[in-house]
Amino acid sequence: MKHLLNPLDFTVEETNRLLDLASDIEKHPDRYAHLCDGKKIATLFYEPSTRTRLSFEAAMMNLGGKALGFSDAANSSASKGETVEDTIRVVSCYADICAMRHPKEGAPYVASLFSRIPIINAGDGGHQHPTQTLADLLTIRSLQGRLDNFTIGFCGDLKFGRTVHSLINALTRYSNIKFILISPPELKVPDYVRDDVLQGFEYEEVTSLEEAMPKLDVLYMTRVQRERFFNEEEYIRMKDSYILDAEKMALAKDNTLVLHPLPRVNEIAPEVDNDPRASYFKQVQYAVYVRMALILTLLDLAPELN
């Protein structure tokens, strides 16, 4: 039985097969509408994340299955002190597959040790969020047509953003990708990303989004959170330089993709939403396709593609 706990749990071949399946689902949703008839997904969300939970439930329903679960630890037996181990043993009797979001890092791994059903890590603290990474890969591949030979810029909080670290990690497995890391000095990527992940790859660290814009094929925006700054003045000084607006978009190529893991606060001005290059809402749709493909794969229900 296979689980998905880390973005790199799947080999490049397995990942590509999953993305192929997701693309086929996008083209022929009707062929997949009943493959999970009678199946159930348990969404165990020990901390609220409406978007991710709904995405998993929608994915299962699109396949003909049903969803059950909780969206807050207060509504679960965890509030009575039940361990993850016991919870998953119980839930294994109710559902065929489980997506778990937990504030503590490694909780889905613990679940996988005791589970009789496949576990999908739907985010564990600041640790991993593999389905977001798969959704990002599918979005880039679908809208750009390839996962190699391009320049991607990551902008904003690169220090604490786990989606950024996971995506960089996943992209280093494809060839000829150049990374431009755009952030204030306080929010640069952690040393381990620079030393362990980016070592040997072409990358540069810059502070100006404007200067980077013309070089980018993909721009991955993230939120710059106020609480990450040492002082208020610094935040006010920095925050505007990392807000994407029409003026900055004018510097970009005609086909640059703008992605964002959402929710956004103010780092992308609403005026950008109507720009055809803004792809962050398409990213949400691709996330559903990739989760459908993942559910089918982990349940061994994926059809052979020609």
Added chain:
Amino acid sequence: MLNISGIVNGVVLDHIQAGKSMQIYKYLGLDKLDCQIAIIKNVRSDKMGKKDIIKIECGIDTLNLDVLGYLDHNITINIISDGKVCDKIPLTLPKKITNVIRCKNPRCITSVEPHLPHIFHLTDPETELYRCAYCEEKYR
């Protein structure tokens, strides 16, 4: 020089870094054994200047060699049979250690579920880096 008689059957841990023998006594759980144990500290050594030695009158199976390998893989293990050294066991860095060190990451699942074993994997033998099996945090 202090004279301590040899053991007839058992294990001698030699070339322990001077001053580390009590730590090894604790981690190996030697306090729970009922046999004769000698801890000798600050023994003069040509190789190390000073070293500690522990002599234990027990079978090798009683000792968790992974713990020993993690604490100091330069320790020499001599198996004594009928008063003579009959075997030496080389120590290596263990690939996995359980319940020897504890994860200090407050966001790790082990911080709220105390019954979970604290498991670490060797992720970089060159720098002797261990990471928590649950949250992947480095152990320093």
